[in-house]
Amino acid sequence: MAIEMTDPNAATLQPTPTGDSLPRRFSDFGTLGEALDYAATGSRGFNFHDARGTLIKSYPYRTLREDARAQAFRLLAMGVEPGQRVALIAETGAEFASLFFGAIYAGAWPVPLPLPTSFGGAQSYIDQLRVQLDSCDPVMLIFPASLEQMAGEAARLAGIAGHSWDALAGNDAPEVPLPALQPDDTAYLQYSSGSTRFPHGVAITHRALLNNLAAHAHGMQLEAEDRCVSWLPWYHDMGLVGCMLSVVANQVSTDYLKTEDFARRPLAWLDLISRNQGTTLSYSPTFGYDICARRMSSQTRASDRFDLSRWRVAGNGADMIRPDVMQSFVDAFGDAGFSASAFLPSYGLAEATLAVSIMPPGEGIVVELVEETQLSGVAAGEDRPQRFRAIVNCGRPVRDMAVEIREEDGTPLPERAVGKVWCKGPSLMTGYFRDPEATAACMADGWLDTGDMGYLSDGYLYIVGRAKDMIIVNGRNHWPQDIEWAVEQLPGFKQGDIAAFAITTPGGEETPAVLVQCRTSDGAERVRLRDAIRERVRAVTGMNCVIELVPPRTLPRTSSGKLSRAKARNLYLNGEIKPYAVAA
Template sequence: MSRFVDTMVATASGAGGQKRGMTTGEPNAPVRRSWAEVHEQATRMAGALVADGVARGESVAVLAGDPAVIAPAVQATWLVGGSMTMLHQPTARTDLAEWAADTLRVLRMINAKLVLLGAPFDALSGVLDEHGVAYRKLDELSGEPLEAPVDVDEDMPALLQLTSGSTADPKAVRITHGNLWSNAKAMETAAELDPETDRMVSWLPLFHDMGMVGFLTVPMLFGIDLVKVTPVDFLTRPTLWPDLISRYQGTITAAPNFAYAFAARRMKGVDDGAFDLSKLRIALNGAEPIDPVAVKAFTDAGERFGLRPECVLCAYGMAETTLGVAFAPVFTGIAVDVVDPEELEAGHRAVPVPADSPNARAFPLLGPPLPGLEVQVVDSEGAVLGEREVGQLRVRGEAVTPGYLTVDGPLDTQDADGWLDTGDEGYVADGQVVVCGRRKDVIIMGGRNIYPTDIERAAAAVEGVRAGNAMAVRLDAGTRRERFAVVVESKLAGEDDAVRALSKEISARVMDAVSVRPYSVVVLKPGSLPKTPSGKLRRSAAAALVPAG
């Protein structure tokens, strides 16, 4: 039996399931439903899925925007013993022909039995019809309630989580029921979750692992109050986020760097007393390399609304471990490890130095591994490294996926001893994990390892560069004359004199930060940088934007 499904059903059936639930529809038409009501709708959806022939172990895809219909649809899939996949959503700028081709690749890869289609994507039914893809509209999905969940084993897939890479070459992480249960329980312990007092507030996309697992599955599993809006709601009105935290007395939220910086700028224009952020105990950041400057901007802007800087929780996570790998201790705020740049880049050691040391590197401490997980640092030959030695991070434990689904078939993720290569460079300091950067993005020059985040933060500090839109691009990777370029977005793009001055300033700032001058600086108009569907920078794809020379 699936401990995950058993607990989800028990939560919905208990007193907590009646008392707590999910609020959607903010800011225009908020609706609150208890987890018991969500479950009741899920049983009717599950009955319809069974009538449609969806059987134990089969894959169901979901394409919808409204969390109010996504939550019961996801639960219904689990009740019938299926696995679910949230499809990447097209935006106003998406080429629908490309999106359709990419989505069809995904559906073939996961061998989807059915697509569940909901607003605002109902109009895409014609694309699915054209290609003979079976689908049901969510507002019509209802049948006789399923009497009891279908029995599944712990090693059966519950979630096929699409990774954030190119959708033209898709890959899905196979998360089993056992993986999901283990990581959810570990995060419950590390975050000290309390259904009686916690209330989660989120706008994160549900096709991303943090949105789906952290801010839908976990509250549904343990019966925690949830206020859920969409990314479009946040981007349309960034102050909606602190407003919801204030009105609902939210205690837990999460976001990537750009959102903290974005909200900080908008909060500056809000009157004193407009928000009450004093109840927030966890503001998690862990979806990408954490930018201490962006986080501090958020806590500084929120201070006059009662926001306490201790609420910042730095974390390390990835879809391959279901979600979480390491959490910093709760309510201790952001802590950074300041290290010698030369020892880091040339000696591959993280040697502590005073915070005011010239060109010192500062990395957030991401906490110890979650319960049930081990993190190890190894060199390129697989030899285990010691404290503060920089190498390849790998992880092992019950939450680690057994494999990927790819267009070329299944792919194992673990070695013979159960270790997963994370693809990240980092080290361990006093038991806490530190991530320096993605191994494939590290720029190697003259025997030094230069991390792109150091370059990007220097470039982003230049007036005229859009916040969160600076990218260090590795050129001639693996050759003796490896180089790098800096690609940024700016409203000055197209103004020749202004671009020359901006490029000169960026080059100087980068030189000051890493002691190497970029091969070139490319200034693009806003919206030009390649990003994943979840908004992360795609450095490898940006190489095509750098003129050859």
């Protein structure tokens, strides 16, 4: 028989309650399936809202469990076996949630994949899905009906079955015994990089996941009457782990806006927090706070529209935390009851499941001023004034997590010495899926090289930048190889002609810079090339980059002949790489 998605609240449509008589457990379960089984015995759950913040579906955890078990039966009837991957387009809603947990109950590994962006076009999205599908090797791809043309084509190219949510719901779901899950089984794969060319599927076990989710609860000092609001995408680790899986395993009712609705109407996020007086928890990268502060008119009092007085944990992570933006948010919304002490900076990455460090609640944004040359390794020089950067305290290591700062050769460094951030704990990934070389490159003796630079001070972690190549802008991850490849597709360029890396503005904002070796001496042609490069990069990444044309044989190489982005960045910042002057 076909089992339909149920909505017992369709007639009254009331949100799931904030409070519950069910005793709160902080993720002390053997598997994620057990966590949902327990949450389903209470009355809390998910609540989905439209672009204006109107409740459109109340989804108690008991209903999620019923639907997830039906999805598991359906997947098993289709021949899905434990350990196989089931790829899911991660659109915020009941369908994805039930399919994700359905794959868990079936013993399969759900693999959340991204929605299309507003740039790059259909073919770019199909290409991205195709590469990620090739990487995770799933038995099927399941997607919203609205994406059937693009996602269906990606599935066809990958040689796997493609099913829309609507079509899948019509399949029979006969009840059968479900596989017995074990804590050390892989729970899901998470793609960490966002790269279209070099995806890394992070394999996370049930044990690792639940350890990190317990650390969330303890780190945020979760309270009985806490409620969460989120607009974060479910294909990103902060959205999936921090604002979907954590709230199930820690039994927190949560209200959701779709990410695209937040992008169109950012203040709807704060409207939802204000209208739902139970809301105390909500997370965002820096850019989310920034866009809300910018949208507030200086002629409008925030208190006339918002009430943010109960917001006790305003989490911040996923990109470099900028204290100037945080202060602008306080200035814009302080009279609406928002307290600066609510800010809760954190640091994490998918390879550690999510959280590595969390600021104790109530301590807010704490900064230290550090001389820039200590951070970048670029000599100041007699003609360069001393400049300082405000470095944000990202909190203390979460429960069961150890953090060390090391030299490039692995030698541990003392407090307040800048080096590479390493971490160790039971929530680390088992490795990158089917990529032992990439795993060995970042893991050793149970420790993970995060690829980030930072220092410890009185037990608190300060992140100063990235040693690895990844560029993070507005919460989105970009590998420089993707940007370089985009430029290489233009006539006249080849591999090795382009170096992409992140630079930091004096205000602490991260911006991509692209150095391109140029062989023409004609001024008009250089202008044309620069504009063509800028448009090509924007089309592929959606970013506006600093484009610099440099002379041939300028970009430095390693001893093995590979492009050295880190050295190119330092030479550029130090003024030793001198770009051509190109007319505006």
